[in-house]
Amino acid sequence: MTTVKKAFKKMEYEEALESERETLEWISAHKGQFGHFIGGKFTNPKNLFKTINPYNKKEIAKISQGTLTDIKNSVKAARSGLEKWQLLSPFQRSKYIYAIARYIQKESRTISVLESIENGKPIRESRDIDIPLAARHFYYHAGWAQLLAEEFENYSPVGICGQIIPWNFPLLMLAWKVAPAIAAGNSVILKPAEQTSLTALYFAEICKRIKLPAGVVNVVTGDGITGAHLVNQKEISKIAFTGSTEVGKEIKKNTAGSGKKLTLELGGKSPFIIFDDADLDSAVEGIVDAIWFNQGQVCCAGSRLLLQETICTKVEKKILSRMNKLRFGNPLDKSIDMGPLVSLEQLNKVKKLVEDGVEGGVDINQCDMPPNLKGFFYPPTLIKNVSPSMQIFQKEIFGPVLSSTTFRTPEEAVALANNSRYGLSASIWSENINLALDISPKLKVGVVWINSTNVFDAAVGFGGYRESGYGREGGKEGMYEYLEMNSDTYNIKKETRVFKENISRSKQSVNRIDQTRKMFISGSQKRGDSGHSIEILDKNKEEIATVGRGNRKDIRNAVEAANKQMNWTVISSHARAQIMFYIAENLSQRRDYFISLLHSTAFCHNPIQEFDTALKRLFSFASWADKFDGAVHQAPIRANTIALNEPVGVIGVICPNIAPLASFITLIAASLCQGNRLVVIPSENFPLPAVDMYQIFETSDVPAAAINIVSGKHDELVNTLSEHNSVDGIWNFGNPKHGPDIDRASVSNLKQIWSINGNNVDWINYHASFNRLLLRKSSQVKNIWIPYGE
C-alpha cells in the first residue's frame, strides 16, 4: 500500500518537524562553545559544561560556568554601560529597545527552535506564544523608555540590576526582566538558568548587532553559584529573581539590610475554579492550557482544580477523555501538545513529589505514553479525590500534575482557593458575570483569569501575593520596580538636617492629672501584657509621662485583632474617607493640647506647623481614599483587563521619632485610606502624640482593629512583628539599624518590606509626589482578565 493510501485509511497526524538548520548553523558558527557576554564582547569559553536536549539527551553545546571574577568583570562593565546609557536621551534609548524588538521578530524562527531544543517545549509554544510575547515586551517597553521623563517625574533608575531567570520560559523571562530595566535607564547583568542559556546568548548577540552601548546588557552563564555571586555584589542596586520560593527566600536573606531593591516572582499552587454554570468543554480546554501548557512547568499553572460538587463527575470524565487526546513527542514536531520536562533532575523531582504527596483514597490517572520516547517525559496526571490537607494539594510540583477536589458554595470555593501559602494566580470559570466578579476580589492572588487562563501581556502586570513573591512585571507597575523616587523629594535637605533647637523655649508646665497610656488593640485601650511602662522624657530630659511597654504578646494580640476584624477593609472607600475626615475634625478640636504636647519635645521643630500638617495629611489621604483608582489595560485581546488597587492586608508600621505627630499621622493615614489594617509601633522616644490619638479614634467611628497601637522599645517589638506570618507588609520608618533583622524576619511568609529612614524624611514639606509613593506602597495590584463576547 502506498504511503498516501495508508494515511488515507488511518487519518492520523504524523511527525511534522520544524527545521533546525539555521539554529544549528548558529551553534556551529560558535564552534558549539559559548563564553559570557560582558561589556559588549563574548569572553573566551571557559569552565565549560554541557547543555542537553531533554528530548534526545544529546549535547547541544557547551557553555561557561561564571566565576566570581566573571561576575566582577560584568559589574565593571555594567557600571560603564550605565554611564553611557544614562547619557542618552529617552528617545535614543527607546530606539535601541525598539531595534531589539524588531530583531527578535526577524529572527523569531531561529530563536524558537533554539528555545525548544534546549527547553523541550513544543515548537508551537515557543513560536506562537513565547517569542512573540518576548518581542511584544520590548515593543511595549520601548514605549516606556520614550515616555520615561513625562510619566515618571521625580524618579531615577535604580542603577545596576542583577537578574536571575528560570528555565521554563527562557527568552520570555529575559524579556520580562531586561526590557523594563533598560527602559528605565538601568544596566543589567543577566544570569540565565544553566539548563537554558542559549537564547540569552543569542539575545546577547542581537544586542551586539544593534550596537547597544557596551555594558548595558551583560549575560553571565552558570549555575546557582554564579547566581549567588551576582546577588552578593555590593554595587548592584537591584535583584530581580524568578524561580523557586526556596531560592527566593534565600536571596531575601542574603540581601537583608543591603538596601538592594528586590523583585521576587516565585512559586504558586494556583486554583482553577469551575462553577456549575460554566461552559464545561471550554473549561476543560482551559485546564489543558493551565496545567499541561509547557509540561506544567509554569509558576502560575492551575494545579489545584476546584470543582463544584454538582458537576464534579462530569468534568472529571471530560478531562480524562481530553487527556487521552494529548500528543507527545519531539518538541520540534508541530503537532504535539507536550514535550519532555526540562531535565532529569526535574523529572525525578516531579516523580518524588507525586509519590510522597499522594495518600490513601486518591485516584491517580495518567496518560499512556508512546513507548518509544527516550526523553525526560512525565505523563499528564489527574489526581482525583484529593483533600486540601494532603501535601499534593499544597506543594508546588512544577510538572503536569493536576489535583482535584470539590466545593459546595462560592464561599467554600474562595476558602479553598485561599487555603495556600501562595497567591500567584487563579482561574474562574462561570458564565455568570456576577459570580465571577464577586469571587475575583476575594481571592488572594495577583492575577485572576475569568474564563481563561495563562494569558499574558506586557501591558498587564504579573506577580503574586503572599509567598508567591512581590513586585510586578509588566505594566506601569512593573516600571516602578526599576525606578526609585529621588530621595530629595521627601528627605530633609542635607544642610537643614541638623535639628535646630525647638522654636519655643518656654517650658510648658502641663497641669496634669496622672495619665495611664495603654495599648490600643481591637478598638479599645488595653493594658499591656508585661505590666511595665517606659518613661517618656521631654526636651529637658524630664519625665513627662509613661507609656506601656509592649511585648511579644501585645504584638500577637494586635495582629490577631487586625486579622480577625476585616470591617475597615470591607467598608466602602467613601465610608473610609468619611471616617478619616472625622478623625481630622476631632483632632482639630484638640489643637491646643497637641500643640502644647509637641512643644515639649525636641523631635518637633515647629509645633503649630506640624499639627497643621498632620491635619492636612488626614485630609489628603481621606481625599485619596476614593480616588486612587485602578486602571483598565489595553491588552491586545478582546478583553477588559482591570487592574485593581487592593490593600496589602495587615501592615506593621514602625514610626520614627522625628515629627512624632506628622510622621505618625502621615503613615497611618496613607495606609488606612487604602483599606489596610494596621499594627503600629509608634516613636520609641516620643510616642505621646500617637497614644493620645486613641481617644480620637474611639470617638471617630473607626471600626475596631483597623488601627492597633503597641508602644514600647522597638528592639523588643520589631522582630516579633516582622516574623509574624499573619502580617502582610512592614513599613519600616524607624531606626535603620533594625532593617537587616526585619528583612530576615520577613522571609518566612515573604511579607512586603518597605524601609526608609523616617528620621531623614521632611515630614512637613516633602514633595507631593511622596504621597503617591505612599499610596502605591499601601496597595498591591490585582489584574483581572475579563474576556467578553457573545
Added chain:
Amino acid sequence: MMPLDRNYIKSETDKDIVKNSGIPFQLDLIKDARVNKSAVEKRCVTVTNRRTVKKHNQAAWLLKAITCMDLTTLSGDDTERRVIRLCNKAKTPLRHDLLKSLGIEDIDLKVGGVCVYHQFIRTALDALQGSTIPVVAVSTGFPAGHTPKKTKILEIKEALRNGAQEIDIVISRRHVLSGNWKKLYDEISEYKEASGVACLKTILATGELGTLKNVIRASLVCMMAGANFIKTSTGKESINATLPVTLVMSRAIREYFELTEFEVGYKPAGGISSSKDCLSHMMLLKEELGSRWLNPSLFRVGASSLLSDIERQIEHFSTGKYSSFNRHGIA
C-alpha cells in the same frame, strides 16, 4: 431512468453508524447549554496551531476531504447541462495521472454527494448513474424557509419520490430567534417523519442565529428531533461555516452522543474554499469527535470551489511544483 424508490445508499462505513432516531423534547438540555465565545475562539486558534498535516499525510487528508464533499450548485442560473457537468466532475474529481502517481487508482475516489435544487434531482440521478454517489436535494423552501409548512412537507416527499437520497432542509430561524424551541422541535420532527429513512440534514443558517449559544441550542433541538446531520449554512448567508461554529456544533454532537449513543454527522457549508480551511475544520472535528467522524457518513463539506484548490495542492504534492487552476478540469 432510475427507479423512483431507490433506497438511500449506505456508504462504506455507514453500516456501523448508530443512526439518530431522535428523542423526546428536553427543554433542560437546551437551557443548560453554555458557550463561552472567547474560550471557543481560543480553542480554534490553538487547534489549528497545534496540529498540522504535511506531505503525503496532507494529500491523504485532502483526498478524504474529496470523499466527504457535497459538490454543490445552488444558483438561480443552474441548468441541466450545468448539473450534468457537475456530476461528471463528482465521478472523477481528480486527474487520472494524479491518482496514478499517488497509487490510489483502486480506491474509487469520488465525492460524498452532489447537492442540487429540487428541479435537478432527476438530471443528477441520471448523470450519476453507475456510481454510488447520492443525490442531495435542498428542500423546505431553501434558503429562507418562508414557505407554507404544507408545501415544505410536500417538497421533501416529492424529492424522495424523485430519487433524492439525502435531504438538506432549512430550519425556521424565527423559531430560534424568538426562543420557540418546542416549535422548532416539532417542525424538524415533521420533516423527519416525511423523510423516512433518508439522510436528513438540517441547515441551521448559523450566520443568521446571532450567537453561538443559539447555535448550540438549535443544534441540540435538531438532533433531538432526529437530524442525521447538522449543517451550518445554506451558503447564502453573509457568514457561513466558521471554525467557532464547527467547534460548537461538534461539541453539541458529542454531548448528544454521550446522552443517546446516536451518531450525528456534521456538515460545514459555504465559505470553505481553500484546502487549508478545510483541513482546519477536519482537525477540529478529529480533536473533538475523533477520526471516526472523518468519513462521508458523518462528515460532509458543502462546497463548490474547494475541489479546485484541493486538486492543485495534490498536484503540488505529487510533482513538487506549484500548480495552476487551468491544469484541472472544472465542473
